[in-house]
Amino acid sequence: MRTPRLILPAARPAPPAFTAAGTPDRPAVVLVAHGSRDPRAAVATEALARAVRLDRPEWEVRASYLDHDGPRPLDVLASLGARRAVLVPLLLTAAYHGRVDLPAVIRAAESLPVSVTATDVLGPASPLLLAAVCRRLPRVSLDAVVLAAAGTRDAAARQTVAAAAEALGARLGLPSAVGYASGPGGTAGEAVAALHSAGARRVGMAAYFLAPGLLYDVAARSARDAGAVAIAEPLGAAPELVRLVAARAEAALGVPLAAAA
Incomplete structure (x- = not known):
């Protein structure tokens, strides 16, 4: 009579290491948004964080805000325990x-056990960012485009927005101009009017905004009142923006880039 063979259950894999904060010991990617009094902005930021989380499940992706909303970046970093964060x-x-x-x-995070690195900002005009801007433009025939931005008193920053508008125009093969919702520089409506004066008939407004909010509304209304035939939505969780955020984090983590940014 054959002796029955004993089949032992396979050994379970060891559970992942956990930090003092109770989360798996994996890199944390903390998105740092400006923050806004307009609740739509936080909704858009959380949607972007979810999209990056789905794209990179090996990371812990969190959203934070410099102003108005919460949590603040330092609070998120303090909750991570002894680990690496970007x-x-x-x-x-x-x-x-x-x-x-x-x-x-x-600087404030130096007192925490977490190791912190910051990436460059998402602008001014990487191929992925321009692709996201173009994605949000309505699919209508245009003969000129205004890149509408929030506005800043920083002259160097305004120069980078102007460079982004020029790069957008080159990508679309259209004359371009810049318009701002606040601060120095002409408004989006004034930029639309200037392009009309130069002979353009069908001017569209591209959005150099990551999320909706009061300043986006100001720019869109200004462009529309001046006769813009197309108004782009903010970038939100556009696939190209998700890839750009991931590429920035990958570079900081030393991971081979999956796509040029």
């Missing part, structure tokens, strides 16, 4: 928040 500023220019607020967060 801050990705959801900013299109290296103006005040990029030059002052973000470095202040990194």
Whole structure:
């Protein structure tokens, strides 16, 4: 009589290491948004964070805000325990928040056990960012385009927005101009009017905005009142923007880039 063979259950894999904060020991990617009184902005930021989380499940992706909303970046970093974190500023220019607020967060985080690195801002005009801007433009025939931005008192930052508008025009093969919702520089409506004066008939407004909010509304209304035939939505969680955020984080983590940014 044959002796029955004993089949033992396979050994379970060891559980992942956990930090003091109770989360798996994996890189944390903290998105740092400006923040807004308009609740639509936080909704858009959380949607972008979810999209990056789905794209990179090996990371812990969190959203944070420099102003108005919560949580603050330092609070998120403090909750991570002893691990590595990358801050990705959801900013299109290296103006005040990029030059002052973000470095202040990194200095304050030196007292925490977390190791913090910050990436460059998302602007001004990488191929992925321009592709996201173009994706949001309505599919109508245009003969000129205005790149509408929030506005800043930082002259160097305004120059980078102007460079982005020029790059957008080159990509679309159209004359381009810049319009702002606030601060120095002409409004989006004034930019539309200038292009009309130069002979353009069908001017569209592209959005150099990551999320909806009061300033986006100001720019869109200004362009529309001046006769713009197409108004783009903010970038939101456009696939190209998700890839750009991931590429910034990958570069900081030393991971081979999956796509040029």
